[in-house]
Amino acid sequence: MTRATYSYKNQGTERYIFTSIGKKAIHKFVDFSPTQTPNLYNVGFGDLLQDGSIDDTANSNNGDMIKVLATVAQIIKDFTTQFPEIKLIFFGSTPERTNLYGRILTTYYMDFSKEFVITALIKTGPRFQEIFFAPNSPNIYCAFFIKRIL
Amino acid sequence: MSTTRKKNIRIRRKKPSLDASNVVVVTHTTEKDTLVPEKLKKANEMLSKSKMMNS
Numbered sequence: 168m169t170r171a172t173y174s175y176k177n178q179g180t181e182r183y184i185f186t187s188i189g190k191k192a193i194h195k196f197v198d199f200s201p202t203q204t205p206n207l208y209n210v211g212f213g214d215l216l217q218d219g220s221i222d223d224t225a226n227s228n229n230g231d232m233i234k235v236l237a238t239v240a241q242i243i244k245d246f247t248t249q250f251p252e253i254k255l256i257f258f259g260s261t262p263e264r265t266n267l268y269g270r271i272l273t274t275y276y277m278d279f280s281k282e283f284v285i286t287a288l289i290k291t292g293p294r295f296q297e298i299f300f301a302p303n304s305p306n307i308y309c310a311f312f313i314k315r316i317l
Numbered sequence: 318m319s320t321t322r323k324k325n326i327r328i329r330r331k332k333p334s335l336d337a338s339n340v341v342v343v344t345h346t347t348e349k350d351t352l353v354p355e356k357l358k359k360a361n362e363m364l365s366k367s368k369m370m371n372s
Contacts, residue, residue, distance in 0.1 A: 256360055
């Protein structure tokens with residue numbers, strides 16, 4: 168992904184902040200949190216609101232979605248360069264948003280797959296199963312994983 | 318001359334029972350420092366029900 172990105176700064180090693188400048192200025196965060204599975208971190212992404220609270224469900228409609236997503240992708244590359252042994256899980260706050268992430272992975276699959284192993288979770292009855300992500304697959308993905316190819 | 322006899326004292330300890338009041342559940346809380354606790358909780362729930370690939 169060689170698109171324009173916003174500049175960002177770290178808050179500690181596991182949180183990044185940048186400002187989306189479109190119709191208005193919106194502060195965004197990307198948060199990496201350890202799950203209960205060793206070396207597996209959850210990626211959180213959303214808006215930092217003026218009262219200090221956060222919103223990871225907002226549809227900002229700020230007119231700069233491509234630049235925002237390119238910035239998030241760059242932050243993920245930055246984080247995984249520092250911690251290449253860490254695998255990341257991410258999914259949307261709604262099924263529609265998870266689908267959007269799947270479409271983004273499909274669009275940039277040729278680029279991402281050079282650097283990352285990309286897998287996904289599908290639902291199999293009451294449980295989930297991790298499988299390799301396949302662009303344009305009819306599978307309904309519940310979450311995605313990426314891990315740097317070492 | 319005095320003699321001291323050692324007394325064998327047996328202390329019977331009650332064997333702990335496994336009723337709920339004796340069970341300590343240890344949980345790993347990783348949600349306190351994240352900005353997205355609900356999402357992390359959901360991730361942990363999914364992962365606990367997931368069959369993962371060997372990596």
